[in-house]
Structures are given as C-alpha cells and as structure tokens.
Amino acid sequence: MEILSNDTIKRIKQKLVLGFHILDNEGQGSYIAGHISTRSPESDYFWTNQFPLGFDEADINKLESVSIGTNEFDIHGSVSPALGLHCEIYKTYKNINSIIHTHPIYAAALGIIGKNLEPIDQQAAPFFESIILFDEHHGVFNNGEGGTKEIVSAIKNNKAILLKNHGILVFGEYIEEAIVGSIILEKAAKIQIISMAAGNLQKIPDESIRQAKKFLNQEEIFKWKFNYFARRAIRANQNIKKML
Numbered sequence: 119m120e121i122l123s124n125d126t127i128k129r130i131k132q133k134l135v136l137g138f139h140i141l142d143n144e145g146q147g148s149y150i151a152g153h154i155s156t157r158s159p160e161s162d163y164f165w166t167n168q169f170p171l172g173f174d175e176a177d178i179n180k181l182e183s184v185s186i187g188t189n190e191f192d193i194h195g196s197v198s199p200a201l202g203l204h205c206e207i208y209k210t211y212k213n214i215n216s217i218i219h220t221h222p223i224y225a226a227a228l229g230i231i232g233k234n235l236e237p238i239d240q241q242a243a244p245f246f247e248s249i250i251l252f253d254e255h256h257g258v259f260n261n262g263e264g265g266t267k268e269i270v271s272a273i274k275n276n277k278a279i280l281l282k283n284h285g286i287l288v289f290g291e292y293i294e295e296a297i298v299g300s301i302i303l304e305k306a307a308k309i310q311i312i313s314m315a316a317g318n319l320q321k322i323p324d325e326s327i328r329q330a331k332k333f334l335n336q337e338e339i340f341k342w343k344f345n346y347f348a349r350r351a352i353r354a355n356q357n358i359k360k361m362l
C-alpha cells in the first residue's frame with residue numbers, strides 16, 4: 119500500500135495500527151478487552167496498543183512496547199494485564215510473530231456449544247487441521263491467570279484456538295496472516311452455526327481442502343486480503359490515515 123512507510127520498523131507499526139482498525143471495521147472491536155500484538159524483528163519485544171484504548175482508537179503515537187522476557191506478573195500500567203499471555207506465547211513459539219485475541223460472536227458461539235470449526239467453508243481452508251477447541255475455562259487473562267500455561271501448551275502447530283465460553287486466539291508468522299485469519303475464522307464460524315441450524319454439515323473432502331489450504335496459505339494472498347480490508351476500513355473512516 120502506498121500509505122505505508124519504506125522504513126521497516128515504522129511500516130510494521132503502521133500495519134499493527136491498520137490491523138486494529140481493520141478488525142474494528144469488521145466487527146471484532148472487542149471494546150477494551152481484545153488485544154493484538156506483533157513482534158519486533160530487531161529485538162526481543164513486541165508492540166501493542168495502549169490500555170485501555172479500543173481498537174478504533176489505535177494510533178501509531180500511542181503504541182507501547184513490551185519486553186518478551188517480561189515476567190507475566192510484571193505486566194501493569196499502560197498495557198493490558200492480559201498481555202502476559204502474549205509474552206509466554208512469543209517465548210515458547212519463535213515462529214509466531216503476531217497474536218490476536220478477540221470475542222467475535224459466531225466463533226464464541228461455537229466454543230460455547232463445544233464444537234470446533236469444521237472444514238465446510240473453502241475460504242477457511244488455512245484452518246484445516248490447524249485449529250483446536252480449548253475445552254476449558256479458567257477465568258480472565260490477568261497477570262498469568264486465565265489458563266495461560268494450559269493455553270500455551272495447547273497451541274503447538276495450530277493457527278487458532280476457540281476458547282470455550284470466551285473468544286478466539288489467532289496466530290500468524292506475520293501480522294497479515296493473523297488479521298485476515300481472524301476475519302475468515304469468524305465468517306466460517308457464522309456459516310457453520312447457520313448451517314447446523316438448517317441441516318447436516320456436508321464437509322469438504324480432505325484432499326480438496328488440503329489443495330485449497332496450500333493455495334490460500336500463500337503469503338501474497340494474505341497480504342492482498344489485508345490490503346483490501348485496510349482500504350475498506352479507510353473508506354469507512356478517513357481519520358485512520360492520520361493515525362498511521
């Protein structure tokens with residue numbers, strides 16, 4: 119996108135701010151309770167937004183950095199106390215460079231009824247064999263509480279987790295993968311809930327969905343989709359350009 123800086127660090131921070139506004143525009147704002155973070159490529163820390171700002175208030179001048187080595191109990195002040203979970207995930211999984219936690223209605227509903235995402239929507243093929251239902255509830259993410267250790271252990275090679283009675287966690291090797299993943303996950307959950315109410319689910323054959331997964335998992339495709347969602351968010355709110 120032409121609005122993004124050529125400076126690597128500024129460009130990543132701009133994408134993070136865009137990511138907040140994209141998810142807000144797509145209905146995953148989560149008020150002040152959701153969080154998005156992205157790992158810095160140059161050192162052992164990640165960026166996130168100031169607490170307690172909403173996704174629609176994200177601004178490049180109000181981003182905060184958090185050391186990944188921070189003890190989960192030391193998170194306080196200007197970032198959400200839930201970010202201890204992000205520290206633990208980044209410490210454990212070196213291939214995860216962006217983390218999203220939101221509370222979208224249909225994905226939350228799947229968790230509430232104890233169902234994982236089924237391979238029924240081609241667009242959600244990247245999650246085939248890469249999403250789990252975390253079938254426990256330990257309370258809110260607060261300074262290491264809320265099932266942090268159990269969730270970190272459960273991630274393994276998965277790209278997303280449905281948190282029972284709560285929301286979702288989505289992981290990306292780059293921020294575009296995590297942001298776009300959150301959107302396609304919620305849409306696929308909506309399709310599944312509506313389909314389950316109407317009849318029996320007809321699943322995509324394994325061979326077909328593996329072919330779709332391989333195609334749709336291309337980095338270029340996630341970036342095209344991210345840029346589209348960014349243009350769509352900016353069309354809805356021109357003020358976003360001033361926050362980059």
Ligand SMILES: [Zn+2]
Pocket residue numbers: 151152219220221284285
């Ligand atoms: Zn939450």
